[in-house]
Amino acid sequence: MTAFYAWIGGLAQRGLLPGDFQYPFLVRGFFCVLVLAPILGGVSHLVVTRRMAFFSAALGQAAITGVALGLLIGEPLNAPYGGMFGFCLLSTMAMVYIKRHATLPPDTLIGVFHALTLGLGLCLLVALTRQFNVHQVESVLFGSLLTVTDSDLALLIAVGTVVAVLLIREYNHLLLDSLSPPLAKVAGAEPAYLEYFFALLLTVSIVVSLKIIGALLVEALVVVPAAAARNVARGTRGYLIWSIAVAFFAGVGGLGVSTRFVVPTGGAVVLAMSAIFFLTLAARSMRRRPLASRAARG
Amino acid sequence: MTTGDEPTALLDVDGLTVQRHREVLLDAVKFRVRRGTVHVIVGPNGAGKSTLVSAVLGQIPFDGRIVMHWAGSGAIGYVPQNFVVDPTLPVTVADFLALTRQRRPVCLGLAADTRRTIARLLDRVGLSGLETRPLAVLSGGELRRVLLAHALDPTPELLLLDEPTAGLDEAAVGILDEIMLTAKRTSHTTVLMVSHDLEQIRRVADRVTVLDRRVVVEGSGDILATASVRELLPDVGQRRLARA
Numbered sequence: 001m002t003a004f005y006a007w008i009g010g011l012a013q014r015g016l017l018p019g020d021f022q023y024p025f026l027v028r029g030f031f032c033v034l035v036l037a038p039i040l041g042g043v044s045h046l047v048v049t050r051r052m053a054f055f056s057a058a059l060g061q062a063a064i065t066g067v068a069l070g071l072l073i074g075e076p077l078n079a080p081y082g083g084m085f086g087f088c089l090l091s092t093m094a095m096v097y098i099k100r101h102a103t104l105p106p107d108t109l110i111g112v113f114h115a116l117t118l119g120l121g122l123c124l125l126v127a128l129t130r131q132f133n134v135h136q137v138e139s140v141l142f143g144s145l146l147t148v149t150d151s152d153l154a155l156l157i158a159v160g161t162v163v164a165v166l167l168i169r170e171y172n173h174l175l176l177d178s179l180s181p182p183l184a185k186v187a188g189a190e191p192a193y194l195e196y197f198f199a200l201l202l203t204v205s206i207v208v209s210l211k212i213i214g215a216l217l218v219e220a221l222v223v224v225p226a227a228a229a230r231n232v233a234r235g236t237r238g239y240l241i242w243s244i245a246v247a248f249f250a251g252v253g254g255l256g257v258s259t260r261f262v263v264p265t266g267g268a269v270v271l272a273m274s275a276i277f278f279l280t281l282a283a284r285s286m287r288r289r290p291l292a293s294r295a296a297r298g
Numbered sequence: 299m300t301t302g303d304e305p306t307a308l309l310d311v312d313g314l315t316v317q318r319h320r321e322v323l324l325d326a327v328k329f330r331v332r333r334g335t336v337h338v339i340v341g342p343n344g345a346g347k348s349t350l351v352s353a354v355l356g357q358i359p360f361d362g363r364i365v366m367h368w369a370g371s372g373a374i375g376y377v378p379q380n381f382v383v384d385p386t387l388p389v390t391v392a393d394f395l396a397l398t399r400q401r402r403p404v405c406l407g408l409a410a411d412t413r414r415t416i417a418r419l420l421d422r423v424g425l426s427g428l429e430t431r432p433l434a435v436l437s438g439g440e441l442r443r444v445l446l447a448h449a450l451d452p453t454p455e456l457l458l459l460d461e462p463t464a465g466l467d468e469a470a471v472g473i474l475d476e477i478m479l480t481a482k483r484t485s486h487t488t489v490l491m492v493s494h495d496l497e498q499i500r501r502v503a504d505r506v507t508v509l510d511r512r513v514v515v516e517g518s519g520d521i522l523a524t525a526s527v528r529e530l531l532p533d534v535g536q537r538r539l540a541r542a
Binding site for chain 1: 374386392396397400448
């Protein structure tokens with residue numbers, strides 16, 4: 001990879017690429033955004049359609065506990081993936097299982113898990129301060145490009161490829177199940193399987209994004225792109241394209257801002273994303289105004 | 299649901315009991331739907347009609363037996379009573395109809411074959427040209443006809459319709475009648491329909507089961523005129539007067 005970064009850096013020095021590409025960590029960050037945009041953009045529009053925004057927030061909190069558990073069992077500070085994957089997958093399975101078998105509304109149950117995992121995570125983090133400075137896990141909470149390694153990028157690409165392939169395979173059933181589980185079942189899909197399947201895909205997508213976006217902000221990345229896309233898209237194709245485009249441009253914009261103004265990458269990306277959301281909201285209201293006045297005249 | 303060898307019945311329901319929170323929604327319901335007929339389930343609100351449909355579709359747990367005697371494709375077409383569309387959801391009519399008609403994810407575009415099938419289906423329910431319209435802006439009647447179009451392909455051996463005339467105007471009800479009767483005549487499709495529309499029931503029903511958590515009475519469309527049934531279905535009578 002060193003030769004690759006040197007080649008990209010050479011292109012940047014000759015003015016063929018923006019100057020920021022002289023720095024390997026920024027090149028790595030750009031590639032992370034390049035991979036994250038289709039994963040989270042693609043997952044995002046199904047998250048919003050399946051009303052799983054709160055579920056995503058609970059998963060982000062569970063990741064904090066996962067990090068703490070990983071560090072407690074001796075995982076390296078910059079890659080506590082065992083703890084994160086293990087605890088998040090366990091939380092996902094438990095949330096979906098209880099949601100399917102309990103009579104309480106889903107948001108109430110997820111709220112219970114949200115509180116439980118956050119409480120547990122905070123207790124464990126305090127326990128961890130005997131071994132580490134708690135600021136050392138800050139990158140997992142808020143996201144940081146400086147701590148992203150080539151191994152993280154490789155993991156992101158591998159997981160992204162698997163998630164994309166699996167999503168493409170089940171996309172139509174997932175969307176039909178979001179619209180009407182009975183119709184999906186008649187069409188041969190199994191709503192219980194789809195619920196577990198999508199929750200697990202969402203979990204792995206979130207966990208691999210944490211080092212870049214941060215546990216506290218990852219929910220935004222799986223909600224805001226689709227929310228912005230809904231303001232301008234007119235069909236499922238546009239919905240997907242806009243979701244990915246919003247994730248990508250907010251990612252690149254946030255990356256640029258975070259390096260120039262030394263702010264956490266996750267925060268900068270989410271701010272850029274929110275700005276795009278409000279732009280699309282304005283575009284939507286401007287598009288509707290002429291239609292309304294035309295209707296009033298006609 | 300299992301497959302048996304009964305030649306004349308497509309569906310046998312025997313001792314069907316459904317309970318939720320210790321309340322009995324269906325109590326030992328027993329009836330038979332003959333192949334190639336239009337069988338209507340009618341009953342007052344809370345009689346368990348939609349619960350019965352859910353049980354037949356295998357969507358809720360139940361006690362008793364529901365046996366399907368498939369002789370053909372075994373395909374089920376289903377028009378649900380409730381289909382709530384999020385008002386900001388950018389899914390078009392064509393996207394929706396393509397979901398079960400192509401393997402490629404609809405977000406990556408629709409195949410030419412799928413587009414042709416969708417155009418044919420929409421034409422069949424009198425909604426030609428509505429392909430690019432978002433589901434969220436359709437009227438209740440249009441949405442119900444889109445669901446009917448969805449249920450008609452592939453040609454179902456059993457067509458399950460839960461309150462299909464809700465929100466439909468007279469012309470659309472006429473189209474629905476024609477589609478049902480054509481499917482029955484040409485494809486030997488069996489129709490099991492939950493309905494409140496007495497006029498429509500008289501026009502199309504071969505058999506009627508009056509349900510009030512259990513089977514009250516069963517027979518031809520004429521049983522709707524009996525005093526005991528009219529007493530059981532006062533809301534149905536009011537709806538009929540409102541339409542008239």
